Amino acid sequence: MSFRAYLRNHPDEKGYYGEYGGVFLPPELEEAFTEITQAYQTICHSAQFINELRRIRREFQGRPTPVYHCERLSKKLGGAQIYLKREDLNHSGAHKLNHCMGEALLAKYMGKKKIIAETGAGQHGVALATAAAFFGLECEIHMGEVDIAKQAPNVTRMKILGAKVIPVSTGLKALKEAVDSAFESYAKSYKDSIYCIGSALGPHPFPLMVRDFQMVIGQESREQFLEMTGLLPDAICACVGGGSNAIGMFIPFLNDPVDIYGVEPLGRGEKIGDHAATMSYGSKGTLHGFVSQVLMNEDGSPAPVYSVASGLDYPSVGPEHAYLRDVGRIHYTSATDEEAVDAFFKLSRYEGIIPALESSHAVAFAMRYAKEKKTGAILVNLSGRGDKDVDYVVEHYGYGDNYMKF
Numbered sequence: 001m002s003f004r005a006y007l008r009n010h011p012d013e014k015g016y017y018g019e020y021g022g023v024f025l026p027p028e029l030e031e032a033f034t035e036i037t038q039a040y041q042t043i044c045h046s047a048q049f050i051n052e053l054r055r056i057r058r059e060f061q062g063r064p065t066p067v068y069h070c071e072r073l074s075k076k077l078g079g080a081q082i083y084l085k086r087e088d089l090n091h092s093g094a095h096k097l098n099h100c101m102g103e104a105l106l107a108k109y110m111g112k113k114k115i116i117a118e119t120g121a122g123q124h125g126v127a128l129a130t131a132a133a134f135f136g137l138e139c140e141i142h143m144g145e146v147d148i149a150k151q152a153p154n155v156t157r158m159k160i161l162g163a164k165v166i167p168v169s170t171g172l173k174a175l176k177e178a179v180d181s182a183f184e185s186y187a188k189s190y191k192d193s194i195y196c197i198g199s200a201l202g203p204h205p206f207p208l209m210v211r212d213f214q215m216v217i218g219q220e221s222r223e224q225f226l227e228m229t230g231l232l233p234d235a236i237c238a239c240v241g242g243g244s245n246a247i248g249m250f251i252p253f254l255n256d257p258v259d260i261y262g263v264e265p266l267g268r269g270e271k272i273g274d275h276a277a278t279m280s281y282g283s284k285g286t287l288h289g290f291v292s293q294v295l296m297n298e299d300g301s302p303a304p305v306y307s308v309a310s311g312l313d314y315p316s317v318g319p320e321h322a323y324l325r326d327v328g329r330i331h332y333t334s335a336t337d338e339e340a341v342d343a344f345f346k347l348s349r350y351e352g353i354i355p356a357l358e359s360s361h362a363v364a365f366a367m368r369y370a371k372e373k374k375t376g377a378i379l380v381n382l383s384g385r386g387d388k389d390v391d392y393v394v395e396h397y398g399y400g401d402n403y404m405k406f
């Protein structure tokens with residue numbers, strides 16, 4: 001199937017990728033989601049919308065972000081060459097702004113005044129608050145009280161950017177309750193507001209919209225890598241939490257002779273509650289309004305998840321990932337906390353780039369790959385920068401002197 005034909009047929013008109021995806025919503029939200037689907041399907045084809053988004057990416061976000069050859073690190077490993085797509089240099093320090101600017105621009109075209117979302121670690125909240133400030137939209141971020149206490153710097157950033165942070169005090173006071181609270185607020189106010197999801201998941205059309213907005217990563221890096229080396233990479237990889245940076249990186253390479261690897265967090269190990277490696281340990285289920293692979297307890301409820309990288313600890317994954325795994329196009333693998341921290345320090349010391357702990361999982365896999373394959377090249381999507389993680393890392397792992405051996 002050609003690349004265009006793949007995009008045309010995935011998802012199908014009901015929002016399915018094979019047996020995954022779809023829309024499972026309480027009746028009070030159905031009308032709101034239908035409105036978003038219809039608006040997106042017209043607006044995303046308008047030349048005006050496309051050109052405005054292009055201009056924003058260039059002038060505000062600082063795109064295109066570069067592709068960089070890690071010569072020193074590759075030499076140390078002695079095998080395949082490692083290249084990075086530098087999404088850490090995207091404005092606000094990670095890939096999340098790519099879809100937040102798209103979602104907020106859609107809100108503007110739909111005539112909405114307010115954007116609503118939940119956030120866990122606070123990264124999505126900060127990116128969305130940035131987009132809201134750019135467009136002059138109101139921004140309402142729902143966040144569990146436990147997360148508010150843990151992620152104080154991100155809460156401060158959101159407030160400086162003018163967002164209203166709504167503390168959620170029900171249940172475990174964390175991400176799941178924040179999702180419920182955001183949906184409740186949206187159901188009451190969808191006439192003049194829009195809900196903005198934080199990854200390539202949720203009910204249709206969100207997995208589609210977020211993929212489309214994030215595809216700029218793969219499109220740019222494919223072109224840049226070809227220009228740099230005259231070839232395509234042998235392999236590409238990205239970390240997978242919900243799957244937005246990965247799907248954006250992967251889709252433009254789908255029809256190329258390139259091996260594709262999604263890297264999930266194996267945390268402290270294989271026991272349930274110690275990781276968030278959905279593709280390795282999950283099964284088919286429905287969570288938060290869509291069908292995908294889900295990490296479940298024996299009774300079928302969503303399992304507790306853990307990773308040193310808080311942006312990766314979600315007990316499911318975007319539906320398109322589950323589909324592309326089942327059809328055999330994308331391989332899913334994992335990296336532990338310890339491997340991610342090792343990659344965090346090595347990339348810092350050998351290349352002068354402090355990566356986000358999430359992105360460090362992808363770097364850890366690339367280092368494994370480079371050691372195994374004697375030749376060739378692997379292109380890693382470096383989804384974000386590690387400034388947000390340095391205090392935690394130093395407290396728990398020191399300054400990295402023990403991590404310099406290869």
Ligand SMILES: *Cc1c(COP(=O)(O)O)cnc(C)c1O
Binds near residue numbers: 198
């Ligand atoms: C949020 C986040 C992720 C995980 O989200 P995806 O939707 O899986 O991309 C990865 N890296 C960084 C830097 C993040 O902030």
